[in-house]
Amino acid sequence: MSILQVNGIYKKFGKTDVLRGIDFSMEEGEVLSIIGSSGSGKTTLLRSISFLETADRGTITLDGEVVFDAQNTLKKSKSEQRKIQSKFGFVFQSFNLFPQYTALENVMLAPRLAAKELNDYHKHKKEILHEIEQEAKALLDRAGLSDKYNNYPCELSGGQQQRVAICRALALKPKIMLFDEPTSALDPEITNEVLKVIKSVADLGMTMIIVTHEMNFARNISDRIIFMENGVIAEEGSPEQIFCHPQNPRTKEFITSFSQNVEE
Amino acid sequence: MFVEVSLKLLEGFGVTLKIFLLTLAFSLPLGLIISFGSMTRFAPVKWLTKGFVWIIRGTPLMLQLIVIFYGPGLVGTWAEAQINAGASGALIEWLATWHVMDRFFSVMVAFVINYSCYFSEIFRGGIESISRGQYEAGQVLGMTKTQVFFKVVLLQVIKRIVPPMSNEIITLVKDTSLARIVMVYEVIYAAQKFIKSDGLLWPLFYTAVYYLIFCGALTLLFGWIERKMSYFKS
Ligand SMILES: Nc1ncnc2c1ncn2[C@@H]1O[C@H](COP(=O)(O)OP(=O)(O)OP(=O)(O)O)[C@@H](O)[C@H]1O
Numbered sequence: 001m002s003i004l005q006v007n008g009i010y011k012k013f014g015k016t017d018v019l020r021g022i023d024f025s026m027e028e029g030e031v032l033s034i035i036g037s038s039g040s041g042k043t044t045l046l047r048s049i050s051f052l053e054t055a056d057r058g059t060i061t062l063d064g065e066v067v068f069d070a071q072n073t074l075k076k077s078k079s080e081q082r083k084i085q086s087k088f089g090f091v092f093q094s095f096n097l098f099p100q101y102t103a104l105e106n107v108m109l110a111p112r113l114a115a116k117e118l119n120d121y122h123k124h125k126k127e128i129l130h131e132i133e134q135e136a137k138a139l140l141d142r143a144g145l146s147d148k149y150n151n152y153p154c155e156l157s158g159g160q161q162q163r164v165a166i167c168r169a170l171a172l173k174p175k176i177m178l179f180d181e182p183t184s185a186l187d188p189e190i191t192n193e194v195l196k197v198i199k200s201v202a203d204l205g206m207t208m209i210i211v212t213h214e215m216n217f218a219r220n221i222s223d224r225i226i227f228m229e230n231g232v233i234a235e236e237g238s239p240e241q242i243f244c245h246p247q248n249p250r251t252k253e254f255i256t257s258f259s260q261n262v263e264e
Numbered sequence: 265m266f267v268e269v270s271l272k273l274l275e276g277f278g279v280t281l282k283i284f285l286l287t288l289a290f291s292l293p294l295g296l297i298i299s300f301g302s303m304t305r306f307a308p309v310k311w312l313t314k315g316f317v318w319i320i321r322g323t324p325l326m327l328q329l330i331v332i333f334y335g336p337g338l339v340g341t342w343a344e345a346q347i348n349a350g351a352s353g354a355l356i357e358w359l360a361t362w363h364v365m366d367r368f369f370s371v372m373v374a375f376v377i378n379y380s381c382y383f384s385e386i387f388r389g390g391i392e393s394i395s396r397g398q399y400e401a402g403q404v405l406g407m408t409k410t411q412v413f414f415k416v417v418l419l420q421v422i423k424r425i426v427p428p429m430s431n432e433i434i435t436l437v438k439d440t441s442l443a444r445i446v447m448v449y450e451v452i453y454a455a456q457k458f459i460k461s462d463g464l465l466w467p468l469f470y471t472a473v474y475y476l477i478f479c480g481a482l483t484l485l486f487g488w489i490e491r492k493m494s495y496f497k498s
């Protein structure tokens with residue numbers, strides 16, 4: 001059974017149709033990259049999946065449970081909605097770390113707030129908080145940030161901030177990680193440190209969707225690639241197929257324009 | 265003489281401080297409520313609030329003080345005249361009961377309304393300057409709207425509004441002298457009494473010392489708060 005099913009997603013902003021019927025599904029542990037020219041609707045799709053936008057039509061099913069149905073949006077309680085929300089980890093292009101908290105506090109904040117809703121929170125408060133801290137530290141360690149626990153975002157480089165943001169999203173143990181151009185706000189020299197962390201998350205078997213303009217990275221990390229054009233999936237296939245034998249002329253054009261850019 | 269003047273002025277400055285502190289105590293929370301009114305998606309409330317803030321910020325505090333002090337009395341007198349001329353009705357009888365309010369009370373009403381509106385604009389600016397990404401980051405981490413406001417947004421707003429707030433609050437210290445025009449005995453009024461009674465002008469100049477010391481202390485306080493919050497940038 002697929003872990004994520006996206007069916008017939010439509011989204012309009014005013015009079016512009018941004019998404020015009022998106023369907024795809026993913027298996028557990030799969031890494032899917034979404035590529036496509038600027039304005040094709042990649043960000044909007046990712047935001048619709050994670051409830052940052054409300055799609056006009058369509059359904060989203062996670063692990064067999066319908067988590068979004070445009071026809072029927074009111075039935076979930078707020079706490080149910082938040083539980084579903086935390087099954088999607090989201091990494092923003094612009095990091096969006098909380099500036100008043102240290103790296104470690106950024107990672108611990110949401111799990112701590114969520115823990116308050118546990119029934120045995122008051123009885124085992126100490127153990128619970130200790131466990132959250134240990135897990136947060138372990139995440140930062142794996143991202144190569146073991147010496148940055150107590151640094152504030154303004155004291156970190158862009159690459160380090162984005163790595164903290166990835167840890168923050170992972171701390172809630174999401175089912176699926178969504179990355180929206182995680183390296184486009186970074187200087188080229190430091191994109192690699194972030195890509196390495198994303199790769200290590202993929203290697204642990206995390207299911208993820210990555211919107212990216214890093215073609216080599218998409219090619220290496222992905223099990224599957226979606227090429228979007230004008231709000232629809234124009235082509236979908238293995239990296240090999242999309243990069244070496246694209247069927248759709250628009251895909252071909254897009255891929256060639258990129259390899260030319262690289263040569264320049 | 266110097267000691268006598270100093271003590272009299274101190275007494276006047278006590279009233280100045282009272283106006284200052286009471287205005288702050290009421291207009292800070294009221295300002296926050298007005299700022300929510302001017303940011304609400306419910307259009308009638310939003311435009312009423314904005315219109316009210318526009319009128320209050322667009323007219324001099326001195327004028328508002330005069331209207332609030334003399335206005336009710338004038339309405340009452342006018343209504344009585346109407347009744348004497350043969351008018352009747354519940355409304356006109358109610359209006360006839362209006363009379364001049366206590367001087368100090370009028371001053372407080374005018375100051376609280378005026379400063380609430382100024383503070384509301386500062387709050388609004390601070391809240392609206394927080395990027396959407398902060399709210400969205402909170403949302404995707406499963407936080408409630410209340411948690412996002414208190415755990416993520418609030419401290420950033422406070423940090424941003426400290427400089428404009430400190431400006432406005434220091435202006436308030438000096439605006440308290442307007443209370444004098446409705447004969448409230450604050451420090452300037454206290455000093456002017458010496459002109460009449462003893463022909464002394466220097467007490468008036470001397471009031472500056474009181475203002476300077478108090479504003480100096482406030483400046484130090486706000487500097488300290490700003491430093492306290494300089495550990496993060498937003
Ligand atoms: N909140 C919004 N209001 C109005 N229009 C929007 C909004 N968000 C996106 N759009 C429009 O929707 C279209 C698709 O935007 P989207 O950000 O999804 O594209 P994208 O594929 O992510 O592009 P890029 O590669 O530049 O990030 C664009 O034309 C954009 O102007």
Ligand SMILES: [Mg+2]
Binds near residue numbers: 042043181
């Ligand atoms: Mg985008």
